Amino acid sequence: MTYDTTLRLMNDAGDVTRFVIPGEEGYSDFWRRDKSPIESVELVKLLVAIRKLSTFIGRNVGEIVWSGMELDNALALDPTPIMGTYPVPAGKTDLMVGIMVQEAYKRVEWSERLREMLRQRVQPPTQYEYKFDMFFSVCESVYVDGLANTSVLGYYAEVARDWRIVKTLKSLIKPPTLSEMLHLWWRLAAHRDPELYKHGHSDLTLGGLVMRGSLDQYYRKPMETMNSIVPALRDDCPALPSVSDRCDFRLDLYENLWREVLGHIRFWPGDRSDRFMMPDMGDDDELAQEEAEQAAVKATIVNYANLIEAALPQKNRDFTDQIKGNVANFENVARVEGNDIVMLARNRVDRQLLHKLEQVVRNATDRRSVFNRGLSSGKIHSRRLYRAHTTGAVFQQKKHEFDMRKNVVLLVDATGSMADPTQWDQAEMIYQTLFTAILEYAPNARLFAYNEVRNACRITEIYRGGRMLTVLPHGRTASGEAIIATAMNTRIPGKKTLLVHITDGASNWGCGVADALKYCKGNSISLLTLGVSCSLSAKQSLRDEYGSLVKFVDKSEQLPKLFGELIVSEMRESRTSQQ
Amino acid sequence: MKISSSANGLFVPEVDPYYYVSTENQSFLDKFSKISKKHPVNVLVVGKQGCGKSSLVRQYAAVNRLPLATFQIGILSEPGQLFGEYALENGETRYKQFLFPQAIQTPNCVIHLEEINRPEHPKALNMLFSILSDDRQVWMDELGLLQVAPGVVFFATLNEGAEFVGTELLDPALRDRFYVTTMDFLPNEVEIEVLEKKTGVTHEQAREIITVANSIRANADLGVDVSTRKILMLGEMIAAGGTLREAIVTSLQTDKKTLESVLLSLHVNQGKVEKSKTEYVQYIAA
Numbered sequence: 001m002t003y004d005t006t007l008r009l010m011n012d013a014g015d016v017t018r019f020v021i022p023g024e025e026g027y028s029d030f031w032r033r034d035k036s037p038i039e040s041v042e043l044v045k046l047l048v049a050i051r052k053l054s055t056f057i058g059r060n061v062g063e064i065v066w067s068g069m070e071l072d073n074a075l076a077l078d079p080t081p082i083m084g085t086y087p088v089p090a091g092k093t094d095l096m097v098g099i100m101v102q103e104a105y106k107r108v109e110w111s112e113r114l115r116e117m118l119r120q121r122v123q124p125p126t127q128y129e130y131k132f133d134m135f136f137s138v139c140e141s142v143y144v145d146g147l148a149n150t151s152v153l154g155y156y157a158e159v160a161r162d163w164r165i166v167k168t169l170k171s172l173i174k175p176p177t178l179s180e181m182l183h184l185w186w187r188l189a190a191h192r193d194p195e196l197y198k199h200g201h202s203d204l205t206l207g208g209l210v211m212r213g214s215l216d217q218y219y220r221k222p223m224e225t226m227n228s229i230v231p232a233l234r235d236d237c238p239a240l241p242s243v244s245d246r247c248d249f250r251l252d253l254y255e256n257l258w259r260e261v262l263g264h265i266r267f268w269p270g271d272r273s274d275r276f277m278m279p280d281m282g283d284d285d286e287l288a289q290e291e292a293e294q295a296a297v298k299a300t301i302v303n304y305a306n307l308i309e310a311a312l313p314q315k316n317r318d319f320t321d322q323i324k325g326n327v328a329n330f331e332n333v334a335r336v337e338g339n340d341i342v343m344l345a346r347n348r349v350d351r352q353l354l355h356k357l358e359q360v361v362r363n364a365t366d367r368r369s370v371f372n373r374g375l376s377s378g379k380i381h382s383r384r385l386y387r388a389h390t391t392g393a394v395f396q397q398k399k400h401e402f403d404m405r406k407n408v409v410l411l412v413d414a415t416g417s418m419a420d421p422t423q424w425d426q427a428e429m430i431y432q433t434l435f436t437a438i439l440e441y442a443p444n445a446r447l448f449a450y451n452e453v454r455n456a457c458r459i460t461e462i463y464r465g466g467r468m469l470t471v472l473p474h475g476r477t478a479s480g481e482a483i484i485a486t487a488m489n490t491r492i493p494g495k496k497t498l499l500v501h502i503t504d505g506a507s508n509w510g511c512g513v514a515d516a517l518k519y520c521k522g523n524s525i526s527l528l529t530l531g532v533s534c535s536l537s538a539k540q541s542l543r544d545e546y547g548s549l550v551k552f553v554d555k556s557e558q559l560p561k562l563f564g565e566l567i568v569s570e571m572r573e574s575r576t577s578q579q
Numbered sequence: 580m581k582i583s584s585s586a587n588g589l590f591v592p593e594v595d596p597y598y599y600v601s602t603e604n605q606s607f608l609d610k611f612s613k614i615s616k617k618h619p620v621n622v623l624v625v626g627k628q629g630c631g632k633s634s635l636v637r638q639y640a641a642v643n644r645l646p647l648a649t650f651q652i653g654i655l656s657e658p659g660q661l662f663g664e665y666a667l668e669n670g671e672t673r674y675k676q677f678l679f680p681q682a683i684q685t686p687n688c689v690i691h692l693e694e695i696n697r698p699e700h701p702k703a704l705n706m707l708f709s710i711l712s713d714d715r716q717v718w719m720d721e722l723g724l725l726q727v728a729p730g731v732v733f734f735a736t737l738n739e740g741a742e743f744v745g746t747e748l749l750d751p752a753l754r755d756r757f758y759v760t761t762m763d764f765l766p767n768e769v770e771i772e773v774l775e776k777k778t779g780v781t782h783e784q785a786r787e788i789i790t791v792a793n794s795i796r797a798n799a800d801l802g803v804d805v806s807t808r809k810i811l812m813l814g815e816m817i818a819a820g821g822t823l824r825e826a827i828v829t830s831l832q833t834d835k836k837t838l839e840s841v842l843l844s845l846h847v848n849q850g851k852v853e854k855s856k857t858e859y860v861q862y863i864a865a
Contacts, residue, residue, distance in 0.1 A: 030852065155852065
């Protein structure tokens with residue numbers, strides 16, 4: 001669903017001199033860089049940007065999705081208002097960010113829980129329930145907008161507030177209505193000018209003065225009552241240290257206010273949807289059209305849902321079923337999931353060791369000569385000498401490139417047995433140094449670690465965007481599952497995979513390593529295992545599990561020689577299997 | 580920067596009046612200068628990208644009124660490439676000598692080997708070994724015996740801090756031939772002074788640039804290094820009438836996603852606000 005709303009300014013010759021995109025002006029233009037003119041891609045990029053921004057609000061905002069995408073307990077945002085022009089103009093981005101800011105703050109401040117607590121306490125009679133919900137929603141909106149106003153997020157909340165108020169006021173019925181009064185109060189009480197609400201509301205529109213009479217006669221008193229809580233909402237409540245204290249504070253505040261305000265608004269309708277005060281007028285055309293538009297947008301999002309979810313950064317992806325389908329011993333398979341909670345790693349690369357390892361890894365590479373021919377100087381290229389008297393371009397430059405020509409993956413055991421600081425330091429030094437050496441000749445090499453968190457084997461990529469990351473060593477060792485999951489999800493069609501597994505002992509959880517070895521053998525994956533800081537019994541167990549493709553590193557200086565031997569064995573085995 | 584010509588085609592650079600070093604480095608440079616009076620000397624300057632290593636070499640040459648020749652090691656893929664190569668001249672193949680042989684035979688010349696750890700091929704540096712050793716000479720079939728002239732100082736610069744990006748390490752045998760001095764970014768007060776004087780921004784603008792740079796440096800999650808060179812680029816953009824956002828967008832040299840995170844962090848944590856819009860116009864005249 002793309003609409004062309006671009007304005008074109010033309011000169012006398014009929015050439016377009018300027019394209020103006022309505023709604024382009026906005027605060028988000030300051031930071032938003034990652035955009036796309038393609039609807040589905042733009043929706044992903046915008047969602048990622050909104051998620052990034054939500055991290056500034058609080059830890060328990062939860063996952064944010066577009067409504068239509070399936071995710072339990074997620075904060076679902078309706079993209080209807082921003083769809084149509086791509087990339088989404090800054091003004092519309094501001095609106096969506098503002099809606100997210102308001103909803104995210106409500107989550108962080110336990111608004112829904114507070115609504116139920118207040119409902120329990122005031123027990124609104126059935127005919128006032130609709131009004132009660134409206135009252136509570138606007139009070140909480142004033143509170144969260146006040147929180148947003150302490151930072152630049154207030155600008156976005158203001159955009160969302162204005163949009164909501166205009167939308168509501170457009171569909172008003174004859175005053176007085178609770179909806180109009182509350183929304184007029186919201187505009188004043190949540191304004192970034194903290195003194196504005198004290199001046200009260202004045203209806204200065206011509207329509208207000210001539211057509212409907214001034215609204216002040218109805219709204220002045222209830223709005224003064226509502227104003228009484230503004231300082232407490234804006235200053236006292238946010239100053240309380242814990243979220244439960246802030247909830248209790250607002251509970252008392254709203255309870256007293258509700259009882260006071262109810263006297264003023266008891267006989268007003270809430271709005272056109274207040275079935276206790278308004279006769280059912282049937283769905284008018286405007287509402288029906290709006291609903292149809294929303295339904296169309298929702299259908300678009302549902303169509304894109306899989307596409308968007310696939311394009312979003314993966315979080316805690318579950319590999320368990322995938323693994324169960326590839327092992328005989330499937331009853332014992334431990335739950336396996338992806339993970340992206342990481343810490344930055346300290347640099348533990350040992351330079352001397354790296355230098356030696358680079359030479360070892362280079363022995364396992366294929367040399368490729370790259371020629372730059374037809375140059376006017378350099379080394380003579382004899383086959384081009386015939387050009388000497390015409391172009392003179394008879395020289396060449398030769399460059400050697402070394403490439404492992406394999407898909408190389410390192411998998412590090414970061415389970416409980418590695419948790420001893422000295423041992424983990426050594427493991428970090430070994431895997432960082434080895435991986436850095438491999439990266440020199442296999443630029444697409446990948447590095448993973450596995451540990452146990454909450455009864456699941458978690459697999460984390462710990463080299464991303466040119467940076468080494470780390471996880472906390474913890475839990476039981478499900479080497480079999482980790483090897484299969486890593487192998488399955490890093491395969492590149494048409495390329496042999498070399499999987500280097502660094503561990504300190506045998507698997508003690510899950511389906512065991514036998515199935516993993518079988519999987520690797522059946523899928524042309526060479527599995528090499530490096531035992532680090534192993535006890536005698538651990539060495540024996542690993543020998544039993546991995547046979548000739550395991551080597552034990554007792555001292556780091558042995559690593560180049562042992563890794564070299566492993567690579568040689570792997571190359572020999574590869575040749576044998578090819579023959 | 581202005582440079583003045585010297586007799587043999589090499590140049591003595593002009594002194595930069597706003598170049599600052601720590602007293603320790605100043606003392607080191609003074610000692611290197613004294614040693615070079617006795618015999619040629621090799622100095623390896625190590626530091627993060629953009630911290631002023633190349634400027635240090637240029638300033639050393641300028642302060643001591645010595646000719647300077649700079650060579651990019653990153654482009655070398657074969658031994659001997661620094662010295663010259665064959666080319667056609669009037670229908671004949673001749674060996675064309677480059678500036679390097681001339682530079683090493685020029686007394687008191689400062690030779691800057693830029694990014695010595697990044698040759699295209701490790702063997703490309705083999706010819707340097709004997710030049711940098713106590714022999715200070717090398718035989719080449721095309722040029723005969725080349726001897727390093729008295730007073731020559733070899734400065735090699737090496738970027739550190741990018742260990743995880745596959746930067747080739749310096750061969751220990753080569754590293755062994757150098758005195759090593761390390762450099763770091765300047766303290767904020769010095770950076771502000773340099774920014775004001777070199778780019779023409781106001782004191783307030785300079786302070787704001789440093790505040791922004793520090794907030795980016797402090798955020799380890801972003802993984803963006805803001806070097807002194809980048810700070811000067813930010814200053815130049817702002818002095819040319821650009822906004823802080825425009826300066827950051829053009830100077831940080833990072834991917835779109837990281838740039839978005841940097842700008843978001845400044846927007847929310849530092850309260851930087853700039854309401855703007857993009858339109859598309861014909862670009863047919865200046």
